[in-house]
Amino acid sequence: MSQPLQIAVIGAGAFGRNHVRIYSELAAASPTEFALAAVVDANPARAAEIAAEFKLPVLATLDDLLARIRSGELHLDAASICVPTMHHAAVARQMLAVGVDVLIEKPFTATLAEADELIALAAQHRRIVQVGHLERFNPAVIALEPHLNGPMFFEAHRLSIFTPRSLDVDVVLDLMIHDLDIVLQLAQSPVREVRAVGLPVLSQKVDIANVRLEFESGCTANFTASRVSTERVRKLRFFQPHQYVSVDYARQEALLINLSNSTNAGPPAEMPAHPSPGLSFQKLDITAGEPLRFELQDFLASVRTRRIPRVSAVQGRAALALALQINEVIEAHAKRAGLDRYR
Numbered sequence: 001m002s003q004p005l006q007i008a009v010i011g012a013g014a015f016g017r018n019h020v021r022i023y024s025e026l027a028a029a030s031p032t033e034f035a036l037a038a039v040v041d042a043n044p045a046r047a048a049e050i051a052a053e054f055k056l057p058v059l060a061t062l063d064d065l066l067a068r069i070r071s072g073e074l075h076l077d078a079a080s081i082c083v084p085t086m087h088h089a090a091v092a093r094q095m096l097a098v099g100v101d102v103l104i105e106k107p108f109t110a111t112l113a114e115a116d117e118l119i120a121l122a123a124q125h126r127r128i129v130q131v132g133h134l135e136r137f138n139p140a141v142i143a144l145e146p147h148l149n150g151p152m153f154f155e156a157h158r159l160s161i162f163t164p165r166s167l168d169v170d171v172v173l174d175l176m177i178h179d180l181d182i183v184l185q186l187a188q189s190p191v192r193e194v195r196a197v198g199l200p201v202l203s204q205k206v207d208i209a210n211v212r213l214e215f216e217s218g219c220t221a222n223f224t225a226s227r228v229s230t231e232r233v234r235k236l237r238f239f240q241p242h243q244y245v246s247v248d249y250a251r252q253e254a255l256l257i258n259l260s261n262s263t264n265a266g267p268p269a270e271m272p273a274h275p276s277p278g279l280s281f282q283k284l285d286i287t288a289g290e291p292l293r294f295e296l297q298d299f300l301a302s303v304r305t306r307r308i309p310r311v312s313a314v315q316g317r318a319a320l321a322l323a324l325q326i327n328e329v330i331e332a333h334a335k336r337a338g339l340d341r342y343r
Helices: 016-029 043-052 062-071 083-097 112-125 139-147 172-188 291-305 313-337
Strands: 005-010 035-039 078-081 101-105 129-132 152-161 189-198 208-215 220-228 233-240 243-248 253-259 279-283
Touching: 005 016, 005 253, 005 291, 016 035, 016 043, 016 078, 016 291, 035 043, 035 062, 035 253, 043 172, 062 083, 078 083, 078 291, 083 101, 083 112, 101 291, 112 129, 112 313, 129 208, 129 291, 139 243, 139 253, 152 172, 172 208, 172 233, 172 313, 189 313
Parallel strands: 005 035, 005 078, 078 101, 101 129, 152 220
Antiparallel strands: 152 233, 189 208, 208 220, 233 243, 243 253, 253 279
16 A cells, blocks of 8 residues: 555544544654544534544544445545444444454453454454554563563552543453453463452442462463552563563563572662572663554554554454453352442
């Protein structure tokens, strides 16, 4: 394709607006490569604001967009789907049918049946489907990949202050699914056992959850996710042979602590000296950047080259399947423990 990729954003709410912003910036920096052709949003006030700020057409409905595509008035190559999860499948189904590659915000779909349908439709129409698991594009995560050596224990904490955003899904599908996706890719083993508890606190859905997974390889992982915390935490720690790894997603930092016979490799300057002389510290060199920008650039590269995206539909389905299994275990525990009084 020698012409600029024509892109649309469907849903310009809290997160979709960031897609609009980044696509606009990419188009301004490389007008021969990218063009943000349209935005769809049903909220009139938000639509007017987006149209004024970014100087582009904002359509009220998906039907308006599809009508312009079918009439030939508008050509699209790619679209970000940032509507509520319950609508992901319906929107993606129609975009794939008119030949548009899609990036679907996480979670992939509301059900596994919908995920399977979209995977089949993508194959049928030879379209790209990428799922928006943002942390895969975190520079700290990318920098870690060459250092993986059979991790066997993970500890993930993802805590957030309460916000009315994304209350259409529970905390597992809203927050924890990021860490589930990361650990599935790092562990590279099927899940053998799931144990989980969760409680609704400020909404009608589970707002805080704790999960323990055991993989067929023997690897184990503990996850804690909360959207009713008084602080924001996004951290992952894991252990592999002779090494402890700590990742701070928010600060985009990764620290390797190695078992070493050397005593001359102390901790980074900002860390206190460790009492054990058998440890060496390595803070990875990381070039910070906005993960969403990297994600969208990867998506557009897949559209241009027709390669499989970094987060494929199949991988998005795997994270969704595990999240839904965890929710089933949480529900079973709630029934055993008589937790209906918390709802």
